[in-house]
Amino acid sequence: QSSVQLYGIVDAYVGSTKDTIKSATAESQTVVGSGGLKSNRWGMKGSEDLGGGLKAGFKLEQRFKSDTGEQDGVAFKGESSINLSGNFGAVALGRMGTPYDDLRGKTNPIADTNISPVGDTIKNAKADYTDKTDNTVAYVSPTFNGFSGAVAVSFGENKTNVADATSHSSLKLQYANGPLLVGYGFQKEESQLTAGTPAAATGQTEDKTFNLLAASYDFGVAKLVGGYQTLEIESKGVKQGDNDSLYFGVQAPVAKNINVFFGYAGSEYDAVTGTDYKATGFTLAANYVLSKRTDAYVGYKQIKKENDTTGADMGKVKTLAVGVRHTF
Amino acid sequence: QSSVQLYGIVDAYVGSTKDTIKSATAESQTVVGSGGLKSNRWGMKGSEDLGGGLKAGFKLEQRFKSDTGEQDGVAFKGESSINLSGNFGAVALGRMGTPYDDLRGKTNPIADTNISPVGDTIKNAKADYTDKTDNTVAYVSPTFNGFSGAVAVSFGENKTNVADATSHSSLKLQYANGPLLVGYGFQKEESQLTAGTPAAATGQTEDKTFNLLAASYDFGVAKLVGGYQTLEIESKGVKQGDNDSLYFGVQAPVAKNINVFFGYAGSEYDAVTGTDYKATGFTLAANYVLSKRTDAYVGYKQIKKENDTTGADMGKVKTLAVGVRHTF
Amino acid sequence: QSSVQLYGIVDAYVGSTKDTIKSATAESQTVVGSGGLKSNRWGMKGSEDLGGGLKAGFKLEQRFKSDTGEQDGVAFKGESSINLSGNFGAVALGRMGTPYDDLRGKTNPIADTNISPVGDTIKNAKADYTDKTDNTVAYVSPTFNGFSGAVAVSFGENKTNVADATSHSSLKLQYANGPLLVGYGFQKEESQLTAGTPAAATGQTEDKTFNLLAASYDFGVAKLVGGYQTLEIESKGVKQGDNDSLYFGVQAPVAKNINVFFGYAGSEYDAVTGTDYKATGFTLAANYVLSKRTDAYVGYKQIKKENDTTGADMGKVKTLAVGVRHTF
Numbered sequence: 001q002s003s004v005q006l007y008g009i010v011d012a013y014v015g016s017t018k019d020t021i022k023s024a025t026a027e028s029q030t031v032v033g034s035g036g037l038k039s040n041r042w043g044m045k046g047s048e049d050l051g052g053g054l055k056a057g058f059k060l061e062q063r064f065k066s067d068t069g070e071q072d073g074v075a076f077k078g079e080s081s082i083n084l085s086g087n088f089g090a091v092a093l094g095r096m097g098t099p100y101d102d103l104r105g106k107t108n109p110i111a112d113t114n115i116s117p118v119g120d121t122i123k124n125a126k127a128d129y130t131d132k133t134d135n136t137v138a139y140v141s142p143t144f145n146g147f148s149g150a151v152a153v154s155f156g157e158n159k160t161n162v163a164d165a166t167s168h169s170s171l172k173l174q175y176a177n178g179p180l181l182v183g184y185g186f187q188k189e190e191s192q193l194t195a196g197t198p199a200a201a202t203g204q205t206e207d208k209t210f211n212l213l214a215a216s217y218d219f220g221v222a223k224l225v226g227g228y229q230t231l232e233i234e235s236k237g238v239k240q241g242d243n244d245s246l247y248f249g250v251q252a253p254v255a256k257n258i259n260v261f262f263g264y265a266g267s268e269y270d271a272v273t274g275t276d277y278k279a280t281g282f283t284l285a286a287n288y289v290l291s292k293r294t295d296a297y298v299g300y301k302q303i304k305k306e307n308d309t310t311g312a313d314m315g316k317v318k319t320l321a322v323g324v325r326h327t328f
Numbered sequence: 329q330s331s332v333q334l335y336g337i338v339d340a341y342v343g344s345t346k347d348t349i350k351s352a353t354a355e356s357q358t359v360v361g362s363g364g365l366k367s368n369r370w371g372m373k374g375s376e377d378l379g380g381g382l383k384a385g386f387k388l389e390q391r392f393k394s395d396t397g398e399q400d401g402v403a404f405k406g407e408s409s410i411n412l413s414g415n416f417g418a419v420a421l422g423r424m425g426t427p428y429d430d431l432r433g434k435t436n437p438i439a440d441t442n443i444s445p446v447g448d449t450i451k452n453a454k455a456d457y458t459d460k461t462d463n464t465v466a467y468v469s470p471t472f473n474g475f476s477g478a479v480a481v482s483f484g485e486n487k488t489n490v491a492d493a494t495s496h497s498s499l500k501l502q503y504a505n506g507p508l509l510v511g512y513g514f515q516k517e518e519s520q521l522t523a524g525t526p527a528a529a530t531g532q533t534e535d536k537t538f539n540l541l542a543a544s545y546d547f548g549v550a551k552l553v554g555g556y557q558t559l560e561i562e563s564k565g566v567k568q569g570d571n572d573s574l575y576f577g578v579q580a581p582v583a584k585n586i587n588v589f590f591g592y593a594g595s596e597y598d599a600v601t602g603t604d605y606k607a608t609g610f611t612l613a614a615n616y617v618l619s620k621r622t623d624a625y626v627g628y629k630q631i632k633k634e635n636d637t638t639g640a641d642m643g644k645v646k647t648l649a650v651g652v653r654h655t656f
Numbered sequence: 657q658s659s660v661q662l663y664g665i666v667d668a669y670v671g672s673t674k675d676t677i678k679s680a681t682a683e684s685q686t687v688v689g690s691g692g693l694k695s696n697r698w699g700m701k702g703s704e705d706l707g708g709g710l711k712a713g714f715k716l717e718q719r720f721k722s723d724t725g726e727q728d729g730v731a732f733k734g735e736s737s738i739n740l741s742g743n744f745g746a747v748a749l750g751r752m753g754t755p756y757d758d759l760r761g762k763t764n765p766i767a768d769t770n771i772s773p774v775g776d777t778i779k780n781a782k783a784d785y786t787d788k789t790d791n792t793v794a795y796v797s798p799t800f801n802g803f804s805g806a807v808a809v810s811f812g813e814n815k816t817n818v819a820d821a822t823s824h825s826s827l828k829l830q831y832a833n834g835p836l837l838v839g840y841g842f843q844k845e846e847s848q849l850t851a852g853t854p855a856a857a858t859g860q861t862e863d864k865t866f867n868l869l870a871a872s873y874d875f876g877v878a879k880l881v882g883g884y885q886t887l888e889i890e891s892k893g894v895k896q897g898d899n900d901s902l903y904f905g906v907q908a909p910v911a912k913n914i915n916v917f918f919g920y921a922g923s924e925y926d927a928v929t930g931t932d933y934k935a936t937g938f939t940l941a942a943n944y945v946l947s948k949r950t951d952a953y954v955g956y957k958q959i960k961k962e963n964d965t966t967g968a969d970m971g972k973v974k975t976l977a978v979g980v981r982h983t984f
Contacts, residue, residue, distance in 0.1 A: 006334060006372065008332070008372065008388075010408075010409075010410045010422075011410070012409075012410050012421035013421070014465055025488070026488075026489070027487050027488065029483075029485055029487050029493065030485075030493075031485045032421055032422065032462075032463040032465060032483060042372060042388060062403075064388075064403050065408075066408050066410065066421070066422050066423075067408075067421070067422055067462060067463050068402065068408070068462040068463065069388075069404030069407070069422070069462070070402045070403055070404075071402070071403035290378045290382070290384065291378050291379075291384070293376055294376060294378060296412075324412060326376070326384050326410055327331075328331040328374045328386065
C-alpha cells in the first residue's frame, strides 16, 4: 500500500483569442493555450487510516501552464494542506480552497471548467471572491440527512501595535439529495485598519462581503446549475458599491461519449460614487470522451463589458479553443 | 497499471574549468559541476491506450542543477506536452523540443551529452538554434519503409495592430534503416516586424534560417555521427551574415563496459559588415558502465575562439570532469 | 522494483507568536504556521545495487511552507546529491548537509525538530553554522567498532586572478555504541580575500571556525542529548569575537503513545571590540503518536536576548503551536 499518490491533469488547446477590453486595438491571435477545460496541475496526496474511524490526509498541488511549462503561482498554489477526519467531520490546516469556493465550483456552468464564463464576467464587472487562502483553519461537518456545512478562517498574520490583522472567513451550508444540490455561501474579506484607515502596505484596502445562493439539479437528460451572488464593498466602514451577479448553465449528454455545455453569466456593479459597470458572458462547448481519463473538446467563450453609467461599449474577450485533456 | 511514471537523471562531477573567452584574466577553478554527460532532470510521463490504435500521452520534465539544487529555467523547461497518436502519426501540443533539435540530438557526438563540443562551439562563433519552443503544435509522421518526418509551429502570441507575431517553424525528414540514419532539418526563427522594423520589445530582432544535413552509421566496432549546418541571419529582410558549422564524432566500445567518445566541431561566422568569428572545439571522454542505469565518466572539452577577420586569439574554454550519472 | 521513492513530510500548526526582538512594539499574532515539529519537504530518492557491494544512490529534496504552499529556497534546498557507496564508505557530490550538521542534528533537543531552541538561540547571540552547502564533495567512512567519520569540502567557484575562492570544509568523528553517541565536529567557512581584503561581492567577509563536542544517551525511560559549540570569527586574519554555546535536552516516553520533550540553549558572543550579546532559550513540547507516520503535538518555545555589555533586555520570541505532522 503506497502512502502517496502522484496525480495530475494536462490540458492544452489550439485556438484564437482577441481581447478588446484590455486593449481597444487588440487583434485576433492564434495561440496554443493552457487549461481549456481544466487548470493544469500535478500533485501528491495521501490518506492514512489511524484506526477508530480517524484518518489523516494531505494534499500538495502545483499549478502550471502546459503551453509554456511555467509554474503558475506559488509552488503549491492549488493546495497545501494536512487534515484529520473522523465521525466529527474534518479539520484541515494550510492553504486551500474556501468553503465558498467549493459551492461556486459545484454549481459552475461547463462542469467547473476554465472555459466557464462566470469568474471572468464577474471580474470584468468589478470583483470576484478569493478562491484559495493561505494560513487557513477549516472545519467540514459530516453529512446529516443530506445537510452539511463547512467553515474556514484565514489569518493575515500582519497585526501591528496600531492595526488589526487582515482576515478572510468563509462558510458554506448545503443540502444534497440525489439529483438535487442547494447551498448557501458566505465569504468576508477584511482589510487591515490603522486607526480607521486601511493599511496600504497589506495590499487590501477594501472589505468585501459575498453572499451566494446556488443550486444544481440533474434531470438525467441534462444537468442544470445556477447561482446568484451579491458583493458589497466597503472602505473604512463606508459602502463603495454593490456587485450583483447571476449565472446558470446546462450540461447534456447528447450522444454516446458526447456532451454539450452552455453557460451564461451577467454581473452589474453599482457604485455609490463614480462609474457603474456591466459585464455579460457565455460559453458554448462540447467534449468527446475518449476514455475515463482523456477527452477532446471544442469551446467558445465571449465576455462583453459596458460602462453601465453611459451605456458605452468597453470591448469584448473572445476565445475559441480545440483541445485535449488528460488526467493521471 | 500506473497512469504516471516518475523518472529522472542525476549527474554530477568534480573537475576544473577555465574560461578565457568570457574573461581574459580567468583562472582555473576547481568545481563540482552539474550534468557532465546529461542534463539533470526529473519528470512525470504517461501513456494511455484509448483503443482502436489511438493513444494519449503526456510528459512534464523539469531541469535542475545537481550541484546547487537550483531549478534550471521554467518549471517544465525540459518538456510540457500532451499528445494523441495513432496510425496517422502523432500530434502534440505545448512546450517541447523542435523536430530540428531531434535530428541534431540524434547525430550529436558524445552520445547527445552536455560535454559534446557542438552547441558551445557554434554559439561561440555566432548563434545556434532554439532547441525547445513554447506554444507549439507538432506533427510526427509514422515511418514508411524507414522514412519519417516531423513538423512544428510555435506561435509568439504577440501580434499587435501594427506588427505580426513572432514565430518558429521547424521540420525534419529522416531515413533510418538498421545501422544508418540520414536526415535533413530546417528551422526558421522569425522576429516581429513593425512596419519593417523589428519590434525590440519581443526580444528577437533578427530572422534566423537553419538548414542541417546529418547522419550516423553504427559499424559495431564504432558508431560515427556528423552533420553540416548553415545559418543565415537577416534583419528587416537584409542579410547580416552566414554561420556555417561542421561537426562529427565517434563512439567506440573499447572493452567490456568501457566506451570511448571523441567529438569535433568547427563553426565560422562571415558577417556582411563587421567582424568575422571562428570557433573550434573537441571533446575526449570515456565512461565505465556500472549498470544499465549508472555509469562513471571522465571527459575533457576545449573550445577555442578567434577573430576571423584579424586572426586574433579570443580565448579558450577548458573543462575537465570526473563524474557519475544515475538514471531512475 | 521501483527505481525511485517519492516521500515527504507535511506539518502544520495553529498557534500564536510574538517577536519583540525583531520589533519592540510587536503584538501577539494568531497564526497558522509551517513545520512545527519538522520542516515540510517532499523528495525523490533511490538506491541501486551495482553488485560487488557497490551501490549508487541519489536524493532530491524540496522544502516548502505548508501554511502558504510556497517553495522554501531553491528547488532542492533540502538535498540534491548523487553517491557511490561500498566497503570503502560513501562518496557524494552535490548540495547536502555538512558532516557538522549531521552531528548537531543527532544531538539536537526535541528530536531534531524546528521547535528546538538551539539554532534560534545561537543566531540571536551572533551566528550559527551553514547547515547545507552547494558544490560539495563528501566522504563518509564505514563504521569500525562504533567509530566513524565524515568530511566534506564545498567549492565557492569564485576564484579570480586577484582572489582565492571561498570555501567551506567540515568534518565529523563519532563513536556510537548501543545507547551512547559521542561526537566531535569541525566546520570552517572561509571568506574570499583580495590582497588581504574580503571581496564584498561574494557576500562573506568573515572567516568562521566552529568546534563542537556533542553526545546523547538513551536511558530507556528518557534520552538525554547535549553539546558545546565554540565559534571564532575572524576578518582579514584579525579576530572579531567568540560565540560559545551550550545546549541540552531530554526526551521521555511518559505514557503509551505520549512523549514529552524539553530543550535548553544558551549562547554568548564576546566581541573583541563593540557590544557583547547573550541569548537563552527553551522549549517544552509533547506529542501524541497517532500512527508510525502521523502525530499530533503541542509545543512552546521562548528565546530571550540581552545586551551582554550593558545587561539591557533586547526582547523575546515566544511561539505556541498545536499541530499535526504526517510522513509519507
